[in-house]
Amino acid sequence: MNMRVTSQTQVNNAIANLRKQAAEGARYQDQIASGLRVKAASDSPADFVTISQARAFSRRSSTYSETLNDSTSDLNAGVSALTESNQILAKAKQLAAQAANGPSGDSEYEAFATEVDSLLRQMTDVANRQNDGHFIFGGTADNTPPFRVATTGPLGEPTSIAYDGAQERASGRIGQSQTVETKYAGDDVFLAAGASAFDALIQLRDNLRDTSLPSATKSRALNDRMTDIEAASSKISSAVGEQSASLAGMEAIQSRLGDLKFNADVRAGELEGTDYSEAVLKLKEQESTFQATLSVTAKLFQSSLLDFIR
Amino acid sequence: MNAYPIGTSALIAGRRGMDLVGQNIANAATPGYRRQTLYLASRTTGVDIGTGVTGTRLVRYTAPPIRTAILTGNSDEASAATQLDARQQIETALGQGENTIGGKLEQFFNGIERLSTRPSDTAVRREVISSASDLAKQFNSVSGDIDRLRSDLNRQATQGVDDVNSITSQIADLNGRIYAIQVRGEQANDLMDKRDQLVDDLSKKVNIRTVDMDYGVVNVMAQDTTLVVSETATKLAIGANSSGQLEVTAPGQTQPLRFNGGSLGGVLTEHNQEIPATRARLDTLAAKLAGSVDKLQATGLGLDGPISTAVGTRGVTDPSQPLASQNLPIPLANGTLTISITRTTTLTRAATAITIDPATMSLNDVASAITAGTAGQIQASVDTPQNVLRLQAQPGFTFDFAGRPDSPPAAVFAPPTVSDTDTGGALAALGVNGLFQGTGASDIQVRSELASDPNLLAASRSGRSGDADNLNRIATARDQAVIGGRTLGQEYLDIAASVGVQVTSLSDQQTAQAGILQNLNSQEQAVSGVNMDEELVNLLTFQRMVEGASRYLSVVNSAMDSILEMTR
Numbered sequence: 001m002n003m004r005v006t007s008q009t010q011v012n013n014a015i016a017n018l019r020k021q022a023a024e025g026a027r028y029q030d031q032i033a034s035g036l037r038v039k040a041a042s043d044s045p046a047d048f049v050t051i052s053q054a055r056a057f058s059r060r061s062s063t064y065s066e067t068l069n070d071s072t073s074d075l076n077a078g079v080s081a082l083t084e085s086n087q088i089l090a091k092a093k094q095l096a097a098q099a100a101n102g103p104s105g106d107s108e109y110e111a112f113a114t115e116v117d118s119l120l121r122q123m124t125d126v127a128n129r130q131n132d133g134h135f136i137f138g139g140t141a142d143n144t145p146p147f148r149v150a151t152t153g154p155l156g157e158p159t160s161i162a163y164d165g166a167q168e169r170a171s172g173r174i175g176q177s178q179t180v181e182t183k184y185a186g187d188d189v190f191l192a193a194g195a196s197a198f199d200a201l202i203q204l205r206d207n208l209r210d211t212s213l214p215s216a217t218k219s220r221a222l223n224d225r226m227t228d229i230e231a232a233s234s235k236i237s238s239a240v241g242e243q244s245a246s247l248a249g250m251e252a253i254q255s256r257l258g259d260l261k262f263n264a265d266v267r268a269g270e271l272e273g274t275d276y277s278e279a280v281l282k283l284k285e286q287e288s289t290f291q292a293t294l295s296v297t298a299k300l301f302q303s304s305l306l307d308f309i310r
Numbered sequence: 311m312n313a314y315p316i317g318t319s320a321l322i323a324g325r326r327g328m329d330l331v332g333q334n335i336a337n338a339a340t341p342g343y344r345r346q347t348l349y350l351a352s353r354t355t356g357v358d359i360g361t362g363v364t365g366t367r368l369v370r371y372t373a374p375p376i377r378t379a380i381l382t383g384n385s386d387e388a389s390a391a392t393q394l395d396a397r398q399q400i401e402t403a404l405g406q407g408e409n410t411i412g413g414k415l416e417q418f419f420n421g422i423e424r425l426s427t428r429p430s431d432t433a434v435r436r437e438v439i440s441s442a443s444d445l446a447k448q449f450n451s452v453s454g455d456i457d458r459l460r461s462d463l464n465r466q467a468t469q470g471v472d473d474v475n476s477i478t479s480q481i482a483d484l485n486g487r488i489y490a491i492q493v494r495g496e497q498a499n500d501l502m503d504k505r506d507q508l509v510d511d512l513s514k515k516v517n518i519r520t521v522d523m524d525y526g527v528v529n530v531m532a533q534d535t536t537l538v539v540s541e542t543a544t545k546l547a548i549g550a551n552s553s554g555q556l557e558v559t560a561p562g563q564t565q566p567l568r569f570n571g572g573s574l575g576g577v578l579t580e581h582n583q584e585i586p587a588t589r590a591r592l593d594t595l596a597a598k599l600a601g602s603v604d605k606l607q608a609t610g611l612g613l614d615g616p617i618s619t620a621v622g623t624r625g626v627t628d629p630s631q632p633l634a635s636q637n638l639p640i641p642l643a644n645g646t647l648t649i650s651i652t653r654t655t656t657l658t659r660a661a662t663a664i665t666i667d668p669a670t671m672s673l674n675d676v677a678s679a680i681t682a683g684t685a686g687q688i689q690a691s692v693d694t695p696q697n698v699l700r701l702q703a704q705p706g707f708t709f710d711f712a713g714r715p716d717s718p719p720a721a722v723f724a725p726p727t728v729s730d731t732d733t734g735g736a737l738a739a740l741g742v743n744g745l746f747q748g749t750g751a752s753d754i755q756v757r758s759e760l761a762s763d764p765n766l767l768a769a770s771r772s773g774r775s776g777d778a779d780n781l782n783r784i785a786t787a788r789d790q791a792v793i794g795g796r797t798l799g800q801e802y803l804d805i806a807a808s809v810g811v812q813v814t815s816l817s818d819q820q821t822a823q824a825g826i827l828q829n830l831n832s833q834e835q836a837v838s839g840v841n842m843d844e845e846l847v848n849l850l851t852f853q854r855m856v857e858g859a860s861r862y863l864s865v866v867n868s869a870m871d872s873i874l875e876m877t878r
Contacts, residue, residue: 006839041810070427142776170776172427
């Protein structure tokens, strides 16, 4: 093996080694300063894909959290309004029972009728309730009031309520292939055939106000109205049940989403972030190797024959 | 009496030796310098009568096998380094984190999801359109940077060819001068050093091999052509061909030259193959995005319901030729387009199905078919010079592509009954009523009408303010595998990861090559490099030789004087 070493070889090797070590040192410095081990795909192509997907999943989960909040808000408003409706119906039923049981004069019946009119107005307001500026019982038609008084009687009292909303429920996206129905179609809840809250209230008021009915007939009619009110209330309760079930489901989804997002963030952070202890140790190692190389390089050129020639 | 010649020969040889040592020491750091030594031999005349010393020849220390390996190593390393540089610039252009096409893509689709719970909310609509615009701008900026890089490489290639021509003509010139000296029997060591250094420089530009000829002449060959033959250098030329590829040509060669190594080789590979490949993937991604989303936007309804005018944004070259021959970037298949026309006074609606077959129909034919099929209620025409489709509803009519059932006034809003109103994808291909305009990464943008009126964003197909059915369809498009079994987001990640892998691989190659070259250079230096201590020892030897010879001549002179004394 030819062991001849020339000054050019020594110089070239020294330069190459110093450059390599300086580059390594710079890499660790950058990792420590930026806190990121993987910034571009070339830092680690496989990790890069995993990190990018984890971060994308995390951001997507945040979006679903927001839509879940919106949907929860809509359904909460729905449940609250429907509960109020049932309370109105309960009041109406109480009035009907009172009127049916005790013998009363025309003026007393008239007083009951006036109260039912007021309940009818309240019911219309509740059915036209809004949440976040949008009507919650118009189905997908959420920008216009779903219910209106269609016809009125001689005293200006409502004689029929019409539904102007949509037949389809509005739904929002809460997951990759998940939606939830938030705004129900009001005519199915309040105006269903045989279980219509509005019709029951209108007929109750009409029966109460009708002075031509003999008392026995009136009693029977009022009892029938109570049955109608029960049917309407039952329809409303089943809507409450549906909405509550959706709410419970969404709570579970929200909580699971929080866990999944957290896991994704942790995963991305672990892969992407600098392992500080490792980076600092490696940097120290590089620094001492660099210094050793510098000092050896200096020593190499110190002694030569020139020092000894007279 | 041989004393004087003997002494003089020693002086001459010694001086010559010292000069050579001086030359070596002076050139110890000169790149490409090969050390030289003097071979001494004793001189005799007749049979064994010594007449001193003579320097027989000047030896130039070279290691040809190592040199050949170094030339190959140089071009491999230079090629890897050049390509690495270009790939790293592409990686920088792609961006990091959320400021990437992938990040903006996610933001856009997340916006669509967000809108689904409040579809008529103007502020959120504006956000969605703004994020679509950001996405388009990101495509534009990345492709712009890559195109600029390609122009830069064009300039580098031209400069590279100029450099090669300059070096080869210098090598040819030196070959001539070396030949002239060596053929006389003398040595042209310094010229050969200079010539070999130029060959070394040349090997970093293009991959070459050398052939040694007589009298120190070296011929240089590239892959497909000779570069230097004796005193003649081949002049290379570079130009772009009809598809924008750079070609290097030599006189007498019909095919363009191939270069597998060297910086010029690397630049040409990047310019002609690698960059166009990356750019094409970005264009395909943009076209697929536009194609999917535009179809869904076009077949939906904005907040204001049906429209009265629609002008396409994607034109054809010749509106009289069949669409299949027009190379539309977003493809068009044989299919049916269902147009629903609403009479505004009565709010009645009727649907018509128009067959669009790209194999037989031209754009003019499509326009005629629509006008005829809608009984003139929609006037369809072709706008020149962009050759785009224009649909104009007559007064009293509006139209849409949402596929709702025919209706008496009471069922104006209804969910669609036709699930795919554009089975051939004509609306997206022609850019009618879409979300985006443009067809590739450099020209994709949000359609100008949408940018100014967020109500046009089609959230539903029923026309209801709270219906997010169409947003649902767009959101689902995010998760569909549309490019080679990958979703749009996955395709972007694949592009970025591919570039990353290339960078890592080229970086490793370059490091390995540099290491090999370092080794080879050390080996060559071991043979032809100057070792200072060695030279100084030689200097001492020659110094002693001269001192000894001087003293000898001085003694011989005194001896002669004494002999001459005798004759007086």
